[in-house]
Structure formats: C-alpha cells, structure tokens
Amino acid sequence: MRRAVFTYLALGVAAVLILAPYLMSVQTSLKTPGQFAQRPPLAPPRPPTGANYAELLVGGHSLIPPLVITVQVVLVVVIGQLTSSVLAAYAFARLDFPGRDAIFRVYLATLMVPAVAVLVPRFVLLGAAGLADTFWGIVLPSMFGSPYAIFLLRQFFRALPRELLDAARLDGAGHLRVLRHVVLPLSRPILATLLIITVVTHWNDFLWPLVVTSGVRWQVLTVAVAALQSQYNGDWTLVMAATTLATLPLLVLFVIFQKHLVRSITVTGMR
Amino acid sequence: MPTTEPPRRDTLAGYLLLAPSLVGVGGFLLLPVVAVLGISLARWDLVSPARWTGLDNYRAILTDPAFGRSLAVTAGFVLLVLPLQTALGLLVALLLDRRLPGSTWFRAILVLPWISAPLALGVVWRWLLDPADGAVDQLLGHRIEWLTSPVLALPAVAAVTVWTNVGYVALFFLAGLAGVPPQYSEAARIDGAGPWQGFRRVTLPLLRPTTFFVLVTGVISSFQVFDTVYAMTRGGPAGRTEVVAYAIYREAFVDYRMGRAAAMSVVLFLLLTAVTIAQRSYFRGRTTYEVG
Numbered sequence: 001m002r003r004a005v006f007t008y009l010a011l012g013v014a015a016v017l018i019l020a021p022y023l024m025s026v027q028t029s030l031k032t033p034g035q036f037a038q039r040p041p042l043a044p045p046r047p048p049t050g051a052n053y054a055e056l057l058v059g060g061h062s063l064i065p066p067l068v069i070t071v072q073v074v075l076v077v078v079i080g081q082l083t084s085s086v087l088a089a090y091a092f093a094r095l096d097f098p099g100r101d102a103i104f105r106v107y108l109a110t111l112m113v114p115a116v117a118v119l120v121p122r123f124v125l126l127g128a129a130g131l132a133d134t135f136w137g138i139v140l141p142s143m144f145g146s147p148y149a150i151f152l153l154r155q156f157f158r159a160l161p162r163e164l165l166d167a168a169r170l171d172g173a174g175h176l177r178v179l180r181h182v183v184l185p186l187s188r189p190i191l192a193t194l195l196i197i198t199v200v201t202h203w204n205d206f207l208w209p210l211v212v213t214s215g216v217r218w219q220v221l222t223v224a225v226a227a228l229q230s231q232y233n234g235d236w237t238l239v240m241a242a243t244t245l246a247t248l249p250l251l252v253l254f255v256i257f258q259k260h261l262v263r264s265i266t267v268t269g270m271r
Numbered sequence: 272m273p274t275t276e277p278p279r280r281d282t283l284a285g286y287l288l289l290a291p292s293l294v295g296v297g298g299f300l301l302l303p304v305v306a307v308l309g310i311s312l313a314r315w316d317l318v319s320p321a322r323w324t325g326l327d328n329y330r331a332i333l334t335d336p337a338f339g340r341s342l343a344v345t346a347g348f349v350l351l352v353l354p355l356q357t358a359l360g361l362l363v364a365l366l367l368d369r370r371l372p373g374s375t376w377f378r379a380i381l382v383l384p385w386i387s388a389p390l391a392l393g394v395v396w397r398w399l400l401d402p403a404d405g406a407v408d409q410l411l412g413h414r415i416e417w418l419t420s421p422v423l424a425l426p427a428v429a430a431v432t433v434w435t436n437v438g439y440v441a442l443f444f445l446a447g448l449a450g451v452p453p454q455y456s457e458a459a460r461i462d463g464a465g466p467w468q469g470f471r472r473v474t475l476p477l478l479r480p481t482t483f484f485v486l487v488t489g490v491i492s493s494f495q496v497f498d499t500v501y502a503m504t505r506g507g508p509a510g511r512t513e514v515v516a517y518a519i520y521r522e523a524f525v526d527y528r529m530g531r532a533a534a535m536s537v538v539l540f541l542l543l544t545a546v547t548i549a550q551r552s553y554f555r556g557r558t559t560y561e562v563g
Contacts (some may be wrong), residue, residue: 002443003369004369004371007366007369007371008371008373010362010379011363011366011367011374013371014363014377014381015377015380017434018380018381018383018384018434019380019383021392021395021396021399022272022383022395022405024399025395025398025471028398032288036404040409041404041405041406041409042406042409042410042508053551058395062372068524070451075385080450083291084291084292084295085292085389086286086412087286087289087292088291090288091285091286091288091289092289093287095281095284095288095365096280096281096285097280097282097284097285097286098280098282098450100285102294103289104432106296106301109297110300112543112544112547113300113540114320114491114539114540114543115495116495116515116516116519116536116539117304117307117536117537117539117540117543118300118303118304118307118536119313119519119523119537120307120310120523120529120533120536121303121304121306121307121310121522121533122299122370123523124306124310124529125298125302125303125306127317129280137351140299141299142295142299143295144291144292144294144295144296144298144299145291145296146295147296147300150292174504174516175281175284175288190344203388204386204387204388204389205515206389206390206497206501207496207497207498207501207520208550211520211523211524216445218334218485221388221546222388222390222391222498225388225390225391225394226339226390226394226488226501226502229394229397229502234404236297236401236404238399239398241393242394243391243392243394246388246391246416247387247388247391248389250386251383251386251387253386254379254382254383256388257294259398259431260377260383261386262378262379262382262442
C-alpha cells in the first residue's frame with residue numbers, strides 16, 4: 001500500500017512538472033500586456049482575453065500563412081518519404097539484382113551522418129540549384145526517403161510470408177501490384193508508425209527551414225514563432241499565444257492517437 | 272513449388288524502385304558529405320569567389336579558443352543531459368512498470384514534450400526563467416538570472432532538454448522492462464535478494480541493450496542540440512552556451528564563413544563517429560544476456 005502511495009506521489013510530481021509550463025503559457029496567452037505588466041506572472045488572467053489569439057489568427061501577425069506552409073511541407077515530405085522508402089525497401093527485401101547488398105550497406109552507413117554536419121553543404125548545393133528560399137528548398141532533402149525508414153521497412157517486408165508474395169508473382173502480378181495489393185495491406189502497423197514519426201519530426205523541424213528560407217514568404221510555424229519572439233521580446237502574452245498555437249495541432253493529434261504514438265516511438269526510436 | 276524455381280534477376284525493376292531513394296541518399300547525404308570536405312578546404316563568403324586555402328580552416332578553428340570553448344560547452348552539455356535523462360527516464364519507467372491504475376495517463380503526459388517543437392518549448396522556458404517577468408523566479412521568491420549568468424545558463428538549457436526527453440527515454444526503458452521475464456526477479460527474491468539487489472543484479476543487466484540504445488541515441492541528439500539553445504540563449508552569455516551546432520550555424524549563416532563552418536562540421540562528424548564506435552565497443556565488451 002505504501003508502495004502504491006509513493007508511486008502515485010512520484011508520478012504525480014513528474015506529471016505536474018511536465019504540465020505546468022504548458023498551463024502557464026496558456027494562462028499568460030490569455031492576458032493583455034497591461035494585465036501581464038501589472039500583476040505577478042502566476043496571477044490568473046482577469047478577465048481572460050482572446051486578443052492575442054485574434055492578433056495571430058486574423059490580425060497583423062497572422063500565423064495562418066506559416067501554418068498553411070507547414071501543412072504543405074509535412075504533406076509533401078510524408079508522401080514523398082514514405083513512397084520512396086517503401087519502394088526501396090521492397091527492392092532490398094524482395095528483389096535480386098547486382099549491387100543490392102553493397103548499396104544497402106551504403107544506405108546503412110549514411111545513418112552515421114549527423115544532420116548538423118551536412119547543413120552547410122546542403123544549403124550550398126540547393127543554393128547553387130537556385131532553390132534557396134523556395135518551397136522545394138525546404139522539402140527536397142527529406143522527400144526522397146530516409147535510410148532509417150528504409151531499414152525498418154526492409155526488416156518488416158523480409159518477415160512477411162514468402163509463399164504469399166511468390167504466389168501473387170506466379171499469378172502474373174508485377175512488382176508494383178504485389179506491393180500494392182499484398183505487401184502494403186500487411187504492413188499497415190509499420191506504415192502508421194512511420195507516418196506518425198515523420199509528421200512529428202517535420203512539423204517540429206526548425207534548423208533546416210530557418211537556414212534555407214530567408215524572408216517571411218516561406219516561413220514555417222517554428223521559424224515564424226522564433227521571429228515573433230525576437231521581434232516582440234518582452235511581449236510575452238503574444239509570444240505565449242504563438243507557442244500555444246504552434247504546439248496545439250500535434251497535441252490534439254496526440255490525444256487522438258495516443259496509444260499508437262507511444263508504441264511508434266519505441267518501435268522506431270527515431271527523433 | 273515456387274521455392275524450387277531458379278532465382279530471378281530483377282536488375283531493371285530493382286534499380287527503378289531504388290531510383291527515388293538513390294536521389295535522396297546520393298544527392299542529400301553522400302554528395303553533401305563530399306561537398307563539406309571540399310568547402311572546408313576553401314575560404315568562401317557565398318558572395319565573392321571561393322579561394323582554395325588547403326588545411327587553413329582546420330588550423331584556424333583548432334587554434335581558435337572560441338571553437339575549443341564550443342567543444343567544451345557541447346561536452347559539458349552532453350555530460351549534464353545524458354546521465355540525468357537516462358537515470359530519471361529509468362526511474363520513471365520503473366514507476367510506470369508497476370502498472371497501477373492510471374499509469375497510461377501518466378505515460379501520455381510524460382511524453383507530451385517530445386511531440387512539441389523544441390523551439391516552441393525553448394521559447395516557453397525562456398519566459399518561465401525570465402528574472403523580471405518569469406514564473407520560476409516568482410515561485411522561488413528570489414531573483415535569479417538563469418539565462419544571462421555564465422554559470423547557470425548551460426545547466427538551465429540542459430535542464431530544459433532533460434525535461435523534454437525524460438518521458439521519451441522512459442518509453443524505451445518501459446519497453447525494455449516488458450521484455451524482462453518476471454520469473455527472473457522472482458528467482459532473485461526467493462534467493463534472498465532485496466529489491467535494490469534484484470534491480471542491480473537482475474533487471475539492470477537485462478536492460479543492457481535498451482541502455483545502450485538510449486545512450487547512443489542520446490549522445491547523437493544531444494551532441495547536435497540547436498533549437499533549444501537558439502530559443503533560450505542564442506549561444507550566450509559570451510558563448511557559454513554556444514554548442515557546436517550553434518557555432519556552425521553562426522559561422523555559416525551569420526558570419527558567412529562557409530569554409531570554417533564546413534571544417535567545424537567535419538570535426539563534429541569525426542567526433543560523433545568516434546564516440547559512437549567507442550560506445551559500441553564498450554557495450555560489446557560486456558556480457559549481454561539473452562532474454563526469452
């Protein structure tokens with residue numbers, strides 16, 4: 001009994017420590033700058049105001065354009081990355097062609113390349129192609145498949161029952177048909193996992209969009225929030241409304257897909 | 272019988288299916304690795320033509336106290352974050368593993384920071400730690416200059432990173448604990464081992480693969496921390512939180528010294544590779560126990 005009490009107490013403290021910053025930023029976002037200046041930071045908003053949110057939705061500092069761009073970026077990256085990864089993983093797992101194992105080893109080796117280390121050359125290469133500060137500049141590096149996704153999918157495809165695929169092939173189905181009608185329906189769990197992880201990673205991505213875009217035209221949400229914070233340093237009520245808006249969509253998704261997401265993280269260990 | 276058929280060769284199909292990912296891996300991973308080596312051997316501000324300077328950039332950064340400091344800052348950051356987030360993650364996982372009613376709720380709450388943008392969380396914490404307007408100093412009833420103090424800034428950024436990662440790390444330990452057969456700890460208890468001994472002698476060794484995974488991914492990500500630093504301190508005060516990733520960003524995109532930034536990238540790459548290999552051989556050298 002004492003053990004249970006202690007467990008709940010410890011977990012409760014941890015939960016409060018995690019939730020408090022979220023709740024405090026929401027509370028601050030509901031204050032006017034005047035209320036914020038006159039009363040202590042922890043005082044509740046009296047009365048709560050939606051002015052900061054109105055400003056960020058329909059006012060002069062609208063976060064709607066960055067939101068639209070972020071959604072587009074995530075869509076293109078997710079569709080491109082999953083399609084390319086599935087095709088490559090199927091080839092590695094199920095086809096026999098010269099150079100297959102050597103290429104796969106090269107893909108695995110690229111897992112060792114830290115993203116920060118290729119920041120400068122990627123920017124230089126895309127800039128040389130005239131793609132700096134464009135939509136395609138943001139999405140191109142991640143839309144052609146990720147070695148890690150390919151690796152995970154390959155493992156999964158190899159574990160599928162061989163007879164099933166061979167039977168379909170003998171019935172005259174081409175590789176793409178087998179992939180679409182046999183392999184993909186069997187791979188829903190791993191695909192859902194990769195989908196979730198890719199959405200979270202690219203919704204939250206900051207460094208690459210920060211570097212490759214320069215004006216407000218192609219600002220994604222994270223970059224827009226950072227810009228707002230440096231422009232209105234000290235106007236915390238507006239900035240807290242912005243961070244709340246930027247994190248809210250994924251929190252809502254999380255509440256809906258909680259179980260699946262928790263499992264996805266442990267399956268892939270991707271960040 | 273399909274299995275008795277001679278293996279088909281699918282060269283064309285294979286390469287067609289690989290084509291998109293070959294563009295991705297070749298164009299955005301392998302080519303950049305080659306390019307970063309080339310750029311690191313030149314002096315270049317993106318505007319005037321690049322000038323070949325051999326190993327000058329390496330000589331310059333390796334003798335530059337600022338780069339040495341940023342390596343030290345990064346090492347300090349990793350050494351603060353890694354043990355704390357691993358130990359706390361394990362502790363939280365052990366608590367969650369008791370599977371009391373409501374555990375899934377706690378688990379969900381603890382993972383929240385992982386799905387939030389580190390940049391946004393960094394901005395929130397910048398406010399919370401603000402000495403004049405922030406909530407933390409009001410709670411403490413004491414004015415502390417968290418982010419402008421040369422001593423406290425790095426630990427503050429590290430603490431926020433730990434806060435972000437604990438739930439995520441706990442998930443992995445939780446998955447690892449699910450693979451520990453209850454008979455093992457049962458047997459230890461029957462043999463007279465206390466809870467601590469059972470944990471140390473039975474659970475912890477069985478968690479070794481998980482611990483390895485958590486440490487490797489932890490090193491790789493904390494070595495590259497950027498968003499949190501950008502949001503909270505921009506590398507300040509006086510470079511005390513300027514981690515390598517931030518130094519590379521500043522050299523390249525604030526000071527436009529692409530060659531130096533590229534040389535720093537190469538050094539970061541080599542360091543991370545060395546650390547990963549060292550970790551791997553350390554864990555390989557110790558007994559691993561087959562589970563199941």
